[in-house]
Amino acid sequence: TQELLASKPLQHLFDVYVQANAAAEADPDVLAMVRNTAHEMEVAVRTAEQLESHPALQLWQQLKAVSVSAYQQSYARLNVRFDSYDAESTYVKPASDMLARMQAASFIRREDNGALIGDISPLPPFVLRKADGSTTYLARDWVAALDRCSTYNPDELLYVAGGQQELHFKQLKELLASSGHGAVSSAMQHVGFGLVKGMSTRKGTVVFLDDLLAEVQDHMGSLLGRNPRTTDVLDNGSTVAEQLALSAVVVQDLRSKRTKDYSFDWRRMLSTEGDTGTFLQYTHARLVSIERKVAELDGELMKGLSARPLLVSGEGAELRQRLLFELSKFEAVVLQADAQHEPSLLVHQLFRIARAANAAHAKLRVLDNGQVKDIGMLQLFQGARTTLAAGLRLIGLVPLHRV
Numbered sequence: 001t002q003e004l005l006a007s008k009p010l011q012h013l014f015d016v017y018v019q020a021n022a023a024a025e026a027d028p029d030v031l032a033m034v035r036n037t038a039h040e041m042e043v044a045v046r047t048a049e050q051l052e053s054h055p056a057l058q059l060w061q062q063l064k065a066v067s068v069s070a071y072q073q074s075y076a077r078l079n080v081r082f083d084s085y086d087a088e089s090t091y092v093k094p095a096s097d098m099l100a101r102m103q104a105a106s107f108i109r110r111e112d113n114g115a116l117i118g119d120i121s122p123l124p125p126f127v128l129r130k131a132d133g134s135t136t137y138l139a140r141d142w143v144a145a146l147d148r149c150s151t152y153n154p155d156e157l158l159y160v161a162g163g164q165q166e167l168h169f170k171q172l173k174e175l176l177a178s179s180g181h182g183a184v185s186s187a188m189q190h191v192g193f194g195l196v197k198g199m200s201t202r203k204g205t206v207v208f209l210d211d212l213l214a215e216v217q218d219h220m221g222s223l224l225g226r227n228p229r230t231t232d233v234l235d236n237g238s239t240v241a242e243q244l245a246l247s248a249v250v251v252q253d254l255r256s257k258r259t260k261d262y263s264f265d266w267r268r269m270l271s272t273e274g275d276t277g278t279f280l281q282y283t284h285a286r287l288v289s290i291e292r293k294v295a296e297l298d299g300e301l302m303k304g305l306s307a308r309p310l311l312v313s314g315e316g317a318e319l320r321q322r323l324l325f326e327l328s329k330f331e332a333v334v335l336q337a338d339a340q341h342e343p344s345l346l347v348h349q350l351f352r353i354a355r356a357a358n359a360a361h362a363k364l365r366v367l368d369n370g371q372v373k374d375i376g377m378l379q380l381f382q383g384a385r386t387t388l389a390a391g392l393r394l395i396g397l398v399p400l401h402r403v
Contacts, residue, residue, distance in 0.1 A: 005063075009070045010208065013063065039134050045092045074209050077246065079396045086148075088140055094147070095139040099129050107178045120174045123167070141172050142179070149184045156187055158341070163192035163259055191341045194261040207264065217245035219270045220278070240400060247277030247397050254343045254395055255351075275351040280392060283354040285403040287385035290366055290378070298372060311376030316364045323356040323380050330387050334394065343395060350391040357384040 004012035024031040037056055044054045068085055075081065099116055102108060107120050113131040118138070128139045145157060159169055169190035176185035199206045220241050252269055256262050272278045295302040312320050330349060337345040357380075366378045389399040 005066060009066045010074075013067065014206070014208075039132050042092055042134050045089055046096050048093070077209070077213060077242075078250070079398070086144065088137075088144075091140040091144045091147070092135060094143040095135040096129075096133075098143050099135065099139060102179065105179065107175075118171065118175060120171070120178055123171055123174055126171050138168065138171060138175070141168075142175050145172065145176060145184055145188060146181060149181075149187065154187060156189060157184065158189055158191050160191045160193070163194055166190060166192055189341075191258070193258050194256070197261055197263040199264060212249060212269065213242070213245050215266075216248050216269060217241050220244045220248070220272075223272060240403060243398050243400055244278055244281060244403070247281050247392075248272070249277070250395060250397060251277030251280065251347060255347045257344050258342055275348075275355075277397070280350055280354055280388060281397075281400045282403055283357055284385060284388045284392065284399050285401060286361065287357060287381050287388070288401045290361075290381055291385065293367060294372055294378060297367075297370065301372060301375075305375075305379060305382060308375070308379065310379055312380070314374065314376055316360065316377075319356075319360040319363055320377065320380060323353070323360050323384060326353045326356045327380075327383050327387055330391070334391075346391055346394060350388060353384055353387060353391075357381065357388075 001012075020030075020034070024034060041054065041056055041060065044057055064087065099108075103110060103116055107118060108128065109117050109119055111117060111131070114129075114133070115127060115131045116129040118126045118128050126138055127136050128142075129135055148154070149157065159165075161169070169188075173185050173188050173190075176182075176188065248271075249269060252271070255275065291302060312324055314320070326349070330353070333345055333349040337343060360377065360380070364374060364377050366372065366374050366381065372378065392399045
């Protein structure tokens with residue numbers, strides 16, 4: 001209904017999607033009707049017919065606009081922004097035109113029913129155009145890749161999609177190379193990720209991001225009690241409690257290897273013990289607090305601290321060296337994580353830095369009786385704080401200064 005679409009757009013569309021899949025599985029006539037409608041819509045898009053003459057297209061345009069708007073709100077909570085949204089439908093006509101030009105190519109064969117099949121050994125054959133003239137995902141991805149490279153001239157063309165799409169992107173890569181676009185093929189890479197076990201959009205067994213963040217935020221609020229800091233508003237308009245919840249969810253997700261499947265577990269998402277997002281935020285806030293207290297006692301010392309030679313000798317040499325060692329690995333780990341598109345490498349390095357900083361903090365005091373006792377340790381703590389802040393920002397989180 002329009003009312004539900006306005007109040008709860010994603011939930012409503014999701015419910016309709018689940019019901020439609022159930023109906024299609026139960027009744028072959030429903031599935032046939034859906035396929036026929038999709039074909040008619042593609043023909044209308046391909047021939048640039050007026051939306052007014054196709055009620056289904058009008059509804060589709062409305063649902064697309066509502067969905068993008070709702071997703072943008074969810075992405076904003078993750079501190080994620082996309083520069084452009086290129087709908088797959090944009091490439092229906094270009095894909096059809098490309099196939100008309102390329103159907104005589106050596107790697108494409110035409111079936112008796114009019115379907116066009118790509119055949120590039122050693123990959124299994126793949127459909128580019130169906131018997132009814134409809135283009136496929138692969139055909140549209142083919143022309144989309146060429147368009148994006150023409151528009152943006154990228155060094156890399158990364159496709160972040162589920163690991164189960166591996167064959168699709170292997171076929172796309174070979175299709176680009178076989179059609180004379182070797183440079184585009186070389187730039188293209190599939191960045192696959194694992195599944196969250198137990199979740200299925202078709203079966204309706206998913207947890208929405210907004211619901212997950214709300215639950216985690218409530219949990220954080222109950223743990224922190226009436227701490228007034230939880231309602232402090234940050235520069236980006238969110239509260240401390242919201243950022244703690246986001247940190248918990250993001251870090252729990254990114255700590256696993258990108259390609260590894262995992263089972264969704266509420267206890268895992270709500271955990272604040274051990275290596276978690278809240279642990280990283282608490283450590284950062286604790287280190288900020290040390291610098292704040294020193295600045296109140298000796299502002300000039302803090303201003304000139306980075307220009308001083310680093311002091312690593314003194315009490316607790318092993319603790320100092322361990323923290324320095326972990327800090328020294330940060331840049332190399334960031335480069336490795338970038339090269340492998342593997343955020344878990346960065347997350348685990350942040351854990352190691354935070355553990356080393358907390359171990360040193362438990363044994364070594366920077367301040368004693370209102371005086372700065374250990375400048376060398378203060379330098380290391382400042383290095384840990386700036387490094388943790390940089391790492392948190394790299395995974396889309398706002399480093400908290402007070403908790």
